[in-house]
Amino acid sequence: MRPGTPAVASAAVTEPAEPPLIHASSLTKRFDDFTAVDGIDFEVRRGEAFGFLGANGAGKSSTMRMIGCVSERTDGELQVLGLDPRGHGTDIRGRIGVVPQEDNLDTELTVWDNLLIYGRYFDLPRDVIRRRAEELLEFAQLTERKHDRVDPLSGGMKRRLTIARALMNRPELILLDEPTTGLDPQARHLLWERLYQLKREGATLVLTTHYLDEAEQLCDRLVIMDRARIVAAGSPRALIDAHATREVVELRFATSDARDDAALALEQDAAGARVEALAERVLVYTDDTDHTMGRVDALITPPASVLVRRSTLEDVYLMITGRTLDE
């Protein structure tokens, strides 16, 4: 099941009529003797939400920094909004919105002043900035905190302000690097809602994440990055269909010995297409759940709990990279 050669994004779907907003081929970033991004190819089309999924250090942020024209590529080709970041960095940056991994707001200033100052970086006239700032505060549900300093705001509010700020220049393309990392579940859902709204209004989103549920919820298409390369590409559904089985049987055991014995037995019994022993559970990937359950019932030490579920992106990631994302 593990593919020998990485799939390539540009080969995935039919050619669109409109030129892509981002086009990358053999895109490479090296720092001295370390290769952060190793010859990746992908395209992002207008109006889609495109994701880079991968563990920390897979090369997602380096890719985003090249797209955002703050880091020059070492090799390969890159076009953003039809322009080459080499020589057009300023123009491109003026037309995109960037939500960085770590909030970089002016925390000693008010919410309002943060928007005002940021708008000025784009050389926008003050009355335009004020009008947009009012709208964006509504959008980010921060109108009531308008005159408050940023410092004491919650993590979710700061994130929403960072997103609002990134929209000041009405960007054609919005880059979000790990948009919900470090937020509690409630704040994450509120943020997702805001991102859905942007998507509905036709925005093009490019985001990185190491949360599979986030990738599954938000992305029309995504690529999985592992060790500086793209190892799979497609829609979440297509990736699951292509790389994972229909269902997964998750087993938990009282002891680690019982888990290891069971994993071995299930493997020998060919209980499923693949058996994966993780830290706390054994996963059996199967297209024939009845057969698998029969093998599970035959185990000498029965599992403490059994869960049958549909495959998710997490399984795709595990199948392809051999690791879970939080490892």
Next chain:
Amino acid sequence: MTATRSGVLRVVEREAQIFKSLWRGPVILSFITPVMFLAGMGVGLGGMVDDGTGGSGAGASDLGGLDYLSFVTPGLLVASAMQVAAGESLWPVMAGKKWMRTYHAMVATPLDARHVFGGLIVWSGVRAAMSGAAFLLVAAILGGVPSPWAPLALLASVGCAMAVSSLVATFAVGQESDQSFAVLMRIGIIPLFLFSGTFFPVEQLPDAVEPFAAVSPLWHAAELARGATTGHIEALEVLLHSLALVGFFVVGWWWGTRRFTRELQT
């Protein structure tokens, strides 16, 4: 070039906005402190110095015929400009680069590292002009500013601030923590503060040390400022000291744009 200028201006606007929201602290540091020095050293100590030399004795001739208050006023003016500039170019740079990452927010917009660096330097100049003007006014009331050319001393003050800022910010942006900042203040800024012809003429320094005044931007600025507040300076001196300040700035700018770009845009 127009884009560069407006970019620098955008960064200055941001600094001004931050200053507006927390001006009390900086104002106390950059204005009240030199005024206290002026009162303590210029008026208090100066009264003793002038009396001890009988006004026209050896001491007064060392000060070029000036009373001590008139001598120390321009020195304090540029010395406080240097301190303001150094302060603005150390911790705020670390905050922008690392603690708050606000510089990274700037370079994600049409601004780039040169604008961030340039804005910071210009802002140091603005701060020096603001606190310097207030300081000069107080000094004039106390009688430490004999010449009507005195407002030109602000130019020296701004030049000093910008030269110092370009060098200090270049140092700061290459650091990974503020550990070395206090050290730089103690072994760099304070010795310059004391020995650059601010409180006494550099001729008083040991002969072996005296030539080193030439590598102090503060000494050049102090000479220029003193020329303006007293009205006594040769045209050639104005030219040479001005060139020296410009030279410090050019070195700082050349080196700093590279370091800022490397830190923020790689």
